[in-house]
Amino acid sequence: MTSNAANTQSLLPVRIAGTGSYVPKKILTNHDLEKMVETSDDWITSRTGIKERHIAAKDEFTSHMATHAANRALEQAGLQGEDLDLIIVATITPDTLTPATACYVQQSLGANRAIAFDISAACSGFLYALEFARVAIAAGSVKTALIIGAEKLSAFVNWTDRDTCVLFGDGAGAAVLSAQKNDSDTGKILSSHLGTDGKQTAILNIPGGGSACPITLQNAEQHLAALSMQGREVFKCAVNAMRQASEIAIEKAGLTSEDIDLVIPHQANLRIIDAITDRLKISKDRVFINLDKYGNTSAAAVAIALDEATRSDAVKPGDRILLVAFGAGLTWASAVIEW
Ligand code: UT7
8 A cells, every 4th residue: 555645745745954973982893793503794795785883782772772863953953852742653673662762862952842653654655744844834724744664673573583683783764854945945845655565574574562462471582572574575675666666755745766866765675775776767876875884774774874975965955855764564755855
């Protein structure tokens, strides 16, 4: 099922007024993983492109990383927590099942006026948050929104399973959204597109820890609260869904793939990214990659990459950026932004 809700033409234009990101200090390299499971730097690098990932400390939670990223986005936007009307945290690794991680973030930012809640759309979550915050601003129901993709995936990985433990990392990225007031304002959201396929819940999930399968003394050792993935199936679906989502967002923006200056894709696997951009006929120098440093940080991946890209010389004023993501659900999402 896909959504056509993102018809930006009929609503107020919305922009990204600031971005921020944060990754924890500790780095776990492929060579470190060689000592933990039967794997090699060569296998991980050639099959995924990942070289290292950042791992949060025991007492560093998703909300802490989200708050660091949010403070940087607020600073760039010239705003403070109390200016926010809405906070959405996209995460599959919340601090607690309830309340939402966004509530902890609201408290730590002193964003007392903001309503706050989480979105669970896996790796597409940041772009789902972008679209729902955009619509809320465009419709005039809120003025200023903070969206965050934040994950502590290291807490939901089976560190004895080489199929998954080499893939994931921790971190957070954030963006502040507001209405576009002047033509010279940067970060205008030109289009977006969301999609879901609930028939494929089994190929990528965390089976335990919810109401369907609570963790008990009896099943505690089966790693049920860890990510489980049928990698090859997910790979194929990711390529198809992200290519299609890209084409739809580009078309909705009234552009062609030649008009896209930079693609910021979900950072799961370099081979997936190459397959999509080859099909879109977008050259490699127009693709932003940071998965070598961070691995797959799920909802945080596009958000961190957006912050890094726009703070670097990879993005110039007026550039058109395609954001595209894919994850468990299955979910997929895309957006085109004029910087
Ligand atoms: O973020 C949400 C979306 N997620 C994704 O998009 C991930 C999509 N999937 C993938 O990126 C890839 O499927 C993986 C990176 C997960 C796996 O790569 P693959 O090329 O699909 O490998 P495979 O699962 O087909 O496994 C190939 C071989 C197997 O050995 P045999 O059966 O050929 O003897 C695996 O047992 O590689 C083996 N293998 C490993 N070897 C060394 C699997 N994991 C490892 C490992 N180190 N860590």
